[in-house]
Amino acid sequence: MTASITRAAVVGGGYMGGGIAATIAGAGIPCTLIDVDLTTARRRTDELIGETANWAADGLLDQAEVDAVATHLSAGTDIEESVAAVDLVIEAVPEVLALKHTTLARISAAATPECLIASNTSTLPIGTLAESVEHPERFLGCHWMNPSRLIPGVEIIPWTGTAEEAVHVASEFHTQVGKRPTTIGDVPGFIANRLQHALFAEALKLVDEGVATPETVDEVSRNSFGYRLAAFGPFEVADMAGLDVYQSCLEVETEHYGDRFASTPLLEDQVSAGSLGLKNGRGITPLASHDPEVVGAIRNRYFRGLTSLLESVEGLEGLRHPRHDR
Ligand SMILES: NC(=O)c1ccc[n+]([C@@H]2O[C@H](COP(=O)([O-])OP(=O)(O)OC[C@H]3O[C@@H](n4cnc5c(N)ncnc54)[C@H](O)[C@@H]3O)[C@@H](O)[C@H]2O)c1
Structure with a gap:
C-alpha cells in the first residue's frame, strides 16, 4: 500500500x-x-x-x-x-x-x-x-x-x-x-446523506400534507435550527436544549407521527441516569461539561457573526424572488 x-x-x-x-x-x-x-x-x-x-x-x-x-x-x-x-x-x-x-x-x-x-x-x-x-x-x-x-x-x-x-x-x-x-461506518447514505435526506423526506411530507409550502419550509429551516448547524451538531444542540426536553418532544411527536420519531436507548439511558445536558454538566457531548456562561458567550458570538455574514452576501435575498427573463 x-x-x-x-x-x-x-x-x-x-x-x-x-x-x-x-x-x-x-x-x-x-x-x-x-x-x-x-x-x-x-x-x-x-x-x-x-x-x-x-x-x-x-x-x-x-x-x-x-x-x-x-x-x-x-x-x-x-x-x-x-x-x-x-x-x-x-x-x-x-x-x-x-x-x-x-x-x-x-x-x-x-x-x-x-x-x-x-x-x-x-x-x-x-x-x-x-x-x-x-x-x-x-x-x-x-x-x-x-x-x-x-x-x-x-x-x-x-x-x-x-x-x-x-x-x-x-x-x-x-x-x-x-x-x-x-x-465513518459503511451504511447506505453514510451519515451526511442519511441525515439530510431524512430532513428532506420530512420536508416533502409537510408540503404533501398541506401544512406548508416549500418556501415556508425553507424559510423556517434557514432561520431556525439551520442557523445552528455550522457551529453545533445535533447532539451538541440537544445538550444545550436539555436532553429531558428533547425526550419529551420526541414522545409527543411519536404519538402523532409514529415510530420514525421514537427515542432510542442512547437518549433514554442518559435521561434516566440524570444526564440532562449543559444545564447539569452531564450529557452526550463534551460541550455539556463546560460552563454554561462560557458556552453561551461563544454561541452568541457565532450567531452574531453569522447574521452579519448572511447580510453581507450580495444577491442572497434576491434568490428568494423568481427571475422572469429565463
Ligand atoms: N452532485 C452532487 O451533489 C454529489 C455530491 C456528492 C457525491 N456525488 C456523487 O459523485 C458522483 C458523480 O456525481 P456528479 O454529480 O459529479 O455527476 P456528473 O453527471 O456531473 O458527472 C459525472 C461525470 O462522469 C463522466 N462519465 C460518465 N461515464 C464515464 C465513464 N465510463 N468513464 C469516465 N467518465 C465517465 C460524465 O461524462 C460526467 O462528466 C456520483 O456517484 C454522485 O452520487 C454527487
Whole structure:
C-alpha cells in the first residue's frame, strides 16, 4: 500500500469529480482528470482552470492556487493509461451501480496493487462496490460534499475489508488538500446523506400534507435550527436544549407521527441516569461539561457573526424572488 499520495487521478470529471481534481491540483499534487474521452476531459480541465481564475478574481482563492491548478491539473486519454502510475484514484462517475462496477474493475486492473482506490458514491454501500475491485483491501469510500471545492467535510468510509493503512493514508491525504476527513461506518447514505435526506423526506411530507409550502419550509429551516448547524451538531444542540426536553418532544411527536420519531436507548439511558445536558454538566457531548456562561458567550458570538455574514452576501435575498427573463 502506498504510504503517501504524490500523484492522483479522478475518473469522471463532472460536477463533483471536476471540483475534486481541481482541489487536489490546487494543493500542489499532480492530478489527471479522465472522462468519457480526451476531448471531454480537456474541455473540463480548461473550464476548471478558468473557474479557478474567476474565483481568484472574486477574492475566493489566492493566485498561488490559480497557478497550482494550471500547473498540476491535466486531462487523461483513458483510464488504462492514466491510472497506471498514480498513488490514488478517485472514481466520480454517475451514481449507477453497473457503471460504478465496470469503472472500478477497469481502474483496479490498470492501477498498481499499491494504489489506493476510492469511490465518491453518495449512497451505494462501499462493501458492494468492493466486489469489482482487485486487491479490495486498498478500496474505500471518500465522499466529498457539493460544492466539493468549498465544503470542508469528507466522509472516509472503509468497508469491512479495507486495510487500516488505507484509511490512514486517505485521511492524511484529505487533510493535506485542505479537507476535514471523518472516518465513518459503511451504511447506505453514510451519515451526511442519511441525515439530510431524512430532513428532506420530512420536508416533502409537510408540503404533501398541506401544512406548508416549500418556501415556508425553507424559510423556517434557514432561520431556525439551520442557523445552528455550522457551529453545533445535533447532539451538541440537544445538550444545550436539555436532553429531558428533547425526550419529551420526541414522545409527543411519536404519538402523532409514529415510530420514525421514537427515542432510542442512547437518549433514554442518559435521561434516566440524570444526564440532562449543559444545564447539569452531564450529557452526550463534551460541550455539556463546560460552563454554561462560557458556552453561551461563544454561541452568541457565532450567531452574531453569522447574521452579519448572511447580510453581507450580495444577491442572497434576491434568490428568494423568481427571475422572469429565463
Ligand atoms: N452532485 C452532487 O451533489 C454529489 C455530491 C456528492 C457525491 N456525488 C456523487 O459523485 C458522483 C458523480 O456525481 P456528479 O454529480 O459529479 O455527476 P456528473 O453527471 O456531473 O458527472 C459525472 C461525470 O462522469 C463522466 N462519465 C460518465 N461515464 C464515464 C465513464 N465510463 N468513464 C469516465 N467518465 C465517465 C460524465 O461524462 C460526467 O462528466 C456520483 O456517484 C454522485 O452520487 C454527487
